[in-house]
Amino acid sequence: MKIMILNGPNLNLLGERDSNTYGSDTLSDIEKLVRDSFQEVDFIFIQSNHEGDLVDAIHSARGGTVNAIVANWGGYTHSSVAIHDALELLKIPKVEVHLSNIHAREEFRERSITGKAMNGIITGFGKNSYLLGVEAALKLAADN
Ligand code: CA2
Numbered sequence: 001m002k003i004m005i006l007n008g009p010n011l012n013l014l015g016e017r018d019s020n021t022y023g024s025d026t027l028s029d030i031e032k033l034v035r036d037s038f039q040e041v042d043f044i045f046i047q048s049n050h051e052g053d054l055v056d057a058i059h060s061a062r063g064g065t066v067n068a069i070v071a072n073w074g075g076y077t078h079s080s081v082a083i084h085d086a087l088e089l090l091k092i093p094k095v096e097v098h099l100s101n102i103h104a105r106e107e108f109r110e111r112s113i114t115g116k117a118m119n120g121i122i123t124g125f126g127k128n129s130y131l132l133g134v135e136a137a138l139k140l141a142a143d144n
Helices: 027-037 051-060 074-078 081-088 128-143
Strands: 002-007 042-047 068-072 094-098 120-123
Touching: 002 027, 002 051, 002 128, 027 042, 027 128, 051 081, 068 128, 094 128, 120 128
Parallel strands: 002 042, 002 068, 068 094, 094 120
Antiparallel strands: none
């Protein structure tokens, strides 16, 4: 089972300063947590601050090479039609995750453009959102 985990802009700075919103873990801490929690899964873990790189990564998951994707699109969640459109062309399970609860914050975070092209969204459970996202992806891939 191969799962691609994609992380969008600014998530490379997680943990630089302890944040009430995002916690104190770095993205590397979260990657280790995920890998240690699902040792049977082959993960591709990617972070990029560039929209086109994320679109390319989605394209690279086509053709049966990857069984599911779990993604935190960061700020692109609320703005990226390009990522949305790339996702619509990818016919494998897709789970969106957020550390914070995007519905309990500023109004502009309420809308997830990318989420419309995902199977579902897990939002507000801190680093556990990633673990729950992988659980959901595994269940969806098993039914696929
Ligand atoms: O809650 C999430 O996971 C978000 O996807 C995080 C994004 C935000 O734009 C989304 O609305 C919700 C922002 C990531 C910013 O990462 C930071 C890292 C270090 C310090 C401050 C922010």
